[in-house]
Amino acid sequence: MKLRLIFTAAAFGIGCATLAFAADEPQKERQELMKGVGGATGTMAKMVKGEEPFDQAAVIAALETISANVEKFPELFPEGSETGMETEAAPAIWENMEDFRAKADKLQSDADAILADPPADLDGLKAVFGPLTKNCGACHETYRIKKS
Amino acid sequence: MAAANGRPVAKRRVRLLGGLAVAALIAGLGVFWAVTAPRAVSAERLAAIEAIEADPARGERVFWAGGCASCHAEKEASGDDRKRLSGGLRLTSDFGTFVVPNISPHPDAGIGQWTLDQFSNAMLAGIAPGGSHLYPSFPYASYVRMSDQDIADLFAHIKTLPASDATHPDHELKFPFSWRRLLGGWKFLFFDDAPRTELADGDAQLQRGQYLVEGPGHCGECHTPRNLLGGLKTDQWLAGAPNPEGEGRVPNITPGSPSLKSWSAADIAYYLESGFTPDFDSVGGSMVAVQKNMAELPSADREAIAAYLKTVPAR
Numbered sequence: 001m002k003l004r005l006i007f008t009a010a011a012f013g014i015g016c017a018t019l020a021f022a023a024d025e026p027q028k029e030r031q032e033l034m035k036g037v038g039g040a041t042g043t044m045a046k047m048v049k050g051e052e053p054f055d056q057a058a059v060i061a062a063l064e065t066i067s068a069n070v071e072k073f074p075e076l077f078p079e080g081s082e083t084g085m086e087t088e089a090a091p092a093i094w095e096n097m098e099d100f101r102a103k104a105d106k107l108q109s110d111a112d113a114i115l116a117d118p119p120a121d122l123d124g125l126k127a128v129f130g131p132l133t134k135n136c137g138a139c140h141e142t143y144r145i146k147k148s
Numbered sequence: 149m150a151a152a153n154g155r156p157v158a159k160r161r162v163r164l165l166g167g168l169a170v171a172a173l174i175a176g177l178g179v180f181w182a183v184t185a186p187r188a189v190s191a192e193r194l195a196a197i198e199a200i201e202a203d204p205a206r207g208e209r210v211f212w213a214g215g216c217a218s219c220h221a222e223k224e225a226s227g228d229d230r231k232r233l234s235g236g237l238r239l240t241s242d243f244g245t246f247v248v249p250n251i252s253p254h255p256d257a258g259i260g261q262w263t264l265d266q267f268s269n270a271m272l273a274g275i276a277p278g279g280s281h282l283y284p285s286f287p288y289a290s291y292v293r294m295s296d297q298d299i300a301d302l303f304a305h306i307k308t309l310p311a312s313d314a315t316h317p318d319h320e321l322k323f324p325f326s327w328r329r330l331l332g333g334w335k336f337l338f339f340d341d342a343p344r345t346e347l348a349d350g351d352a353q354l355q356r357g358q359y360l361v362e363g364p365g366h367c368g369e370c371h372t373p374r375n376l377l378g379g380l381k382t383d384q385w386l387a388g389a390p391n392p393e394g395e396g397r398v399p400n401i402t403p404g405s406p407s408l409k410s411w412s413a414a415d416i417a418y419y420l421e422s423g424f425t426p427d428f429d430s431v432g433g434s435m436v437a438v439q440k441n442m443a444e445l446p447s448a449d450r451e452a453i454a455a456y457l458k459t460v461p462a463r
Contacts, residue, residue: 002379010318011279038428038430041428041430042424042427042428045424045428049418076166078255087397090395090396091395097317131426133422133423133430136423136430137431137432137439137440140432140433141433141436144433145391145395145396145433146396146398146399146432146433147397148397148399148407
């Protein structure tokens with residue numbers, strides 16, 4: 001019993017260590033979070049486009065991913081992470097950190113509001129998908145720049 | 149001998165050279181004056197545009213294709229506010245800062261008193277009502293390819309939009325760019341209505357795409373690199389360019405682009421409609437405003453643009 005506990009603790013510790021190692025670079029971590037947001041958005045977009053059938057459980061999971069990822073996202077822009085690791089973060093983030101955070105909060109609260117009363121069918125999803133994803137362009141317009 | 153004769157000869161030479169220089173200067177000034185003189189749209193074309201029965205409803209489509217709201221509406225305007233063309237946006241460039249004018253139908257602050265001829269001259273020749281040159285930061289170097297019908301419809305549509313009494317300070321440009329006459333030289337070098345690409349004709353969809361991209365859509369103004377004088381490097385058509393507003397790049401959108409080459413025509417049309425790339429990244433930067441305008445077009449227009457982008461030479 002005790003031994004198992006110790007073993008699990010050790011495994012957990014190693015797990016944490018690798019996590020911390022992977023998370024070393026805030027640029028990489030925030031890119032992964034955004035990739036998750038993109039993937040979740042894609043899940044819903046494919047239903048809206050009619051490429052996939054409506055699936056409420058998948059919609060809820062996608063919205064939860066978006067909400068959880070954008071909550072952590074603005075914490076990953078410490079001084080010194082302005083460049084490197086092919087970041088597409090715009091310098092404007094560090095000039096207007098408050099506005100940048102407000103834009104992340106807005107996406108999160110919009111996703112949470114939909115989660116409180118999730119769409120029951122495709123028409124319901126179509127009605128909320130457009131307004132929700134306006135948040136993407138609204139932030140990328142000022143705070144993300146393509147470099148290639 | 150040489151010394152005695154040398155001076156008069158030298159003097160004569162100096163006088164001759166001086167005379168030649170003055171003549172060259174006068175000729176040069178003449179050439180300069182002729183080259184830089186504003187050239188208006190021909191009387192026949194103006195008359196042809198006047199004769200058109202304009203349709204303001206159709207003009208709305210031209211309005212979105214032309215992206216007027218991206219520059220002339222208020223910064224970050226959304227919804228119906230994009231139709232209030234009150235100006236005021238500041239465009240930074242290597243030559244200084246341009247302050248976009250009010251082109252709402254307000255009689256004093258906007259262009260409410262303009263005639264269709266004056267509008268045609270602004271759009272197709274880059275000439276203001278007083279006869280002076282307009283700066284090509286107003287993308288008339290693309291709009292020059294627009295059809296008579298589109299110009300007439302667009303003018304009729306702008307007249308139906310809300311009036312704004314907003315007034316703005318002048319542009320803040322570095323000397324000598326503040327001197328509008330010089331723009332005649334720029335026009336002489338870079339301004340014509342020739343097609344940007346030679347397409348095998350016959351395909352109506354491709355021609356429509358070419359018209360939208362090279363004309364009203366003015367895509368090349370951002371996506372094509374420029375030389376030191378601000379002229380487009382036309383052999384690098386749509387090959388991508390440094391971001392004029394600072395860091396980053398405006399991407400290559402020819403079939404040679406590392407990212408776009410894996411997009412299907414349907415992917416491009418969907419991007420213009422929704423702002424999503426095939427891996428569900430979302431549009432950013434100055435393309436956000438362009439994409440919002442593209443979303444207002446009928447899907448056939450977006451498909452035509454996509455077909456054209458798949459056909460231009462890969463760079």
